[in-house]
Amino acid sequence: MPLPQTFNAMVVTETADKKFVREIKEKKLSDLPAGELLIEVKYSSLNYKDALSATGNKGVTRNYPHTPGIDAAGVVAESALPGFVPGDHVIVTGFDLGMNTSGGFGQYIRVPASWVLNLPEHLSLKESMAYGTAGFTAALAVLRMQQHGLIKSHGEVLVTGATGGVGSVAVSLLAKLGFHVVAATGKTDERDFLLGLGAKEIISRENASDTSGRALLKGRWADVVEPVGGNMLATAIKSTKPHGVIAVCGNVASADLALTVYPFILRGVSLLGIDSAECLMAIRSLIWKKIAGEWKLDRLDSLVSECSLEELDTKINLILAGKIKGRVVVRL
Numbered sequence: 464m465p466l467p468q469t470f471n472a473m474v475v476t477e478t479a480d481k482k483f484v485r486e487i488k489e490k491k492l493s494d495l496p497a498g499e500l501l502i503e504v505k506y507s508s509l510n511y512k513d514a515l516s517a518t519g520n521k522g523v524t525r526n527y528p529h530t531p532g533i534d535a536a537g538v539v540a541e542s543a544l545p546g547f548v549p550g551d552h553v554i555v556t557g558f559d560l561g562m563n564t565s566g567g568f569g570q571y572i573r574v575p576a577s578w579v580l581n582l583p584e585h586l587s588l589k590e591s592m593a594y595g596t597a598g599f600t601a602a603l604a605v606l607r608m609q610q611h612g613l614i615k616s617h618g619e620v621l622v623t624g625a626t627g628g629v630g631s632v633a634v635s636l637l638a639k640l641g642f643h644v645v646a647a648t649g650k651t652d653e654r655d656f657l658l659g660l661g662a663k664e665i666i667s668r669e670n671a672s673d674t675s676g677r678a679l680l681k682g683r684w685a686d687v688v689e690p691v692g693g694n695m696l697a698t699a700i701k702s703t704k705p706h707g708v709i710a711v712c713g714n715v716a717s718a719d720l721a722l723t724v725y726p727f728i729l730r731g732v733s734l735l736g737i738d739s740a741e742c743l744m745a746i747r748s749l750i751w752k753k754i755a756g757e758w759k760l761d762r763l764d765s766l767v768s769e770c771s772l773e774e775l776d777t778k779i780n781l782i783l784a785g786k787i788k789g790r791v792v793v794r795l
């Protein structure tokens with residue numbers, strides 16, 4: 464198939480008065496950066512970081528005009544290396560994609576081959592983006608927690624921000640693996656959704672955010688997956704039982720952490736930092752194989768919605784407001 468002259472992409476432009484405008488525009492393949500692989504993107508997905516990039520957060524994206532999208536799944540169109548050939552089905556998540564490299568919210572990307580993974584067997588391109596960076600991060604958190612002693616007999620595992628991307632996949636995966644999952648959410652009307660994913664109990668965001676100022680709280684959680692940050696993370700750490708682990712995944716509420724050392728020196732709890740963007744290729748590959756195999760979610764469809772490039776604008780506003788439920792797959 465001959466390559467097209469132009470392709471459609473979301474382009475975020477910075478105006479003279481420092482506003483950021485999102486439009487679907489035609490771009491040329493020659494607009495893309497240098498790279499060993501040209502990939503025709505079939506699906507992308509919406510992550511919180513994409514919304515930051517799409518609204519001018521210079522901590523994520525320094526220069527505009529820019530096409531966000533930290534995730535892409537598609538078909539190799541051109542390859543400068545023998546390891547990939549046109550027609551290969553591939554996934555790219557993280558690294559610099561969608562940050563300062565034109566991202567998956569466009570029908571083509573050009574990237575270094577070192578960012579690209581062959582789509583594992585038993586996973587479709589669309590399914591891979593149902594997980595995307597958020598789902599991969601939840602799986603990475605679970606893997607790292609297992610390496611640090613996560614076992615069922617320790618008791619309840621808390622997942623905060625439970626209806627969000629990282630949260631909903633973490634709830635589903637931990638439930639599939641047989642853990643007693645307690646889901647903390649601000650969306651009290653999504654109780655049935657969370658129970659459907661496998662949570663055993665739902666608690667409100669307020670109940671997971673202590674305001675007493677005490678250095679330690681009654682230890683309840685065996686372990687925690689925590690994408691929210693701020694006081695919710697501090698509360699989770701203070702409420703974790705001796706020798707539990709807390710996977711620190713995100714900061715939608717805040718990047719600050721107000722704590723004493725007591726949870727660490729009196730209870731021996733551990734914080735595990737989770738970074739999906741620069742995760743080593745060997746670990747990435749292992750996690751995607753698990754996602755496609757023994758960890759594949761039976762009810763993946765129940766946490767996924769789909770939108771077109773044109774419909775993405777509204778979803779970006781929703782995720783920034785903390786109002787997205789589950790994962791959004793973007794159809795290119």
Ligand SMILES: NC(=O)c1ccc[n+]([C@@H]2O[C@H](COP(=O)([O-])OP(=O)(O)OC[C@H]3O[C@@H](n4cnc5c(N)ncnc54)[C@H](OP(=O)(O)O)[C@@H]3O)[C@@H](O)[C@H]2O)c1
Nearest residue numbers: 511600624625626627628629648649713714715716739785
């Ligand atoms: N470390 C990594 O490699 C990595 C990878 C992916 C994502 N992340 C980070 O993880 C976080 C979540 O990402 P995501 O894509 O899952 O986002 P998301 O889909 O928007 O999920 C975040 C969820 O957190 C809850 N929430 C939102 N605002 C809140 C607030 N102000 N206070 C308390 N809870 C709030 C909401 O869930 P409820 O309504 O259910 O409470 C929301 O759905 C982000 O900070 C993101 O940057 C990190």
